[in-house]
Amino acid sequence: MTVTTLARAWAVTRADGVVLGFTDHDTALSFAGISFRPQAGMEAQAVVQGAGLAVDNSEAIGALSDAAIDEADIIAGRWDGAEIRLWEVDWADPAAHRLVFRGSLGEVTRAGGAFRAELRGLSEALNRPVGRVYHPRCSAVLGDGACKADLSRPGLSGEARIEQVSGARLVLSGLHGRDDRWFERGTLRITSGAASGIAGHIKNDRARPEGRREVDLWAAPGILPSPGDAVRLEVGCDKSASQCRLKFGNFANFRGFPHLPQEDWLLAPGAPQPRRAEAQPSFQPAEDPEPGEAGAGA
Structure with a gap:
């Protein structure tokens, strides 16, 4: 009979810096500076991966507990977008481990004292639309590399x-x-x-x-x-050109197109044009009378 010493271990790093380690082995494991706890209320299903650009995906499921995964933390959103890493590890020699998945937690749902979280691989970013949007309002995020607004200024x-x-x-x-x-x-x-x-x-x-x-x-x-x-x-920004100029003094970096025609004009090109001033009638000389009519009535 062949006996395997393979186990899985995963670490979750939340946005607030808390790092939690879990394993499906029956005793604790430790490597990469992380302690992985057994039976801590979380387990991961098989990871679906491809060699191309397809999105890797899996799910993490488990029970809510005060010791590891608190329901209040999930409600508060502290698990949203958390970084997750999944290893295959030899539990007899934890130094022999292999990283098989790296990504983040997606939607986290909870019901009946349990939770279910979607795992999103690094290729998930390829699903996001890219390119420039032509719109009267700014497309940059306040304070990012495109906006360049200095949010450390006093008063903001x-x-x-x-x-x-x-x-x-x-x-x-x-x-x-x-x-x-x-x-x-x-x-x-x-x-x-x-x-x-x-x-x-x-x-x-x-x-x-x-x-x-x-x-x-x-x-x-x-x-x-x-x-x-x-x-x-x-401070917030409504993405308008006037607020960019007056509130932040940052109009040189405005990433919108405030002079675009209105959408109604674009969608209805056959709409009547604005009425122009009517031309004044010009003077027309009287026509010559027909022969024989000259002096009629004299």
Whole structure:
């Protein structure tokens, strides 16, 4: 009878820097500076890989537990986009291991005390559309290499404290000198408390007297913060040419086409043109009378 000593081990690196190791072997393994725990509530199915440019894919499934994979962390989005590596390893000699998959976690779903996560290989990036989009608004991401806006400038971010929480609406205090709607389309990051590290996209931002603000997020945080928790607000951009010029002084790097014709004009080329001023009638001399009519009625 042939006995195999092959096992699988995988490591997950979350966006907040936490690294967790798992293995389907019945004892702990250690290599690459990571300790891989057995029966820790996670296992990976077979990885589907190809030699070409097809997207590699698999799934990770497991049970939710306080020791390794906490449901609150999944709700808070701390597992979204986490980097994942999968090895085949000789459990009798862990130094003999081979990396067979590297990618990231995709959609994470949960039901009945268990979770299921899609594994996306490195070739997943090939599914993204590339190329220039011709649109009146800017196609760059605020602060990236195309935008080049300096987001470290004073006034483009601010620190505040939470006064009240009601779902996706937060009332903040301690933030003075920012115009109404200054942070719309920006980011709110929770920097203390149980929800520390969670970020949300700002839908509405309203300045109130005495440094108070009412901020609506597009979705409520997975873990609701508490009054007194600290937050950081980062400026937003509506991608318009006027805001690029007036708010950021960055019009030289604007990546839109503000003078494109309107879409209605493009879709209806047969539409009537704007009415022009009508020409004034010109003077026409009277026609000569027919022969025999001259002097008629005299």
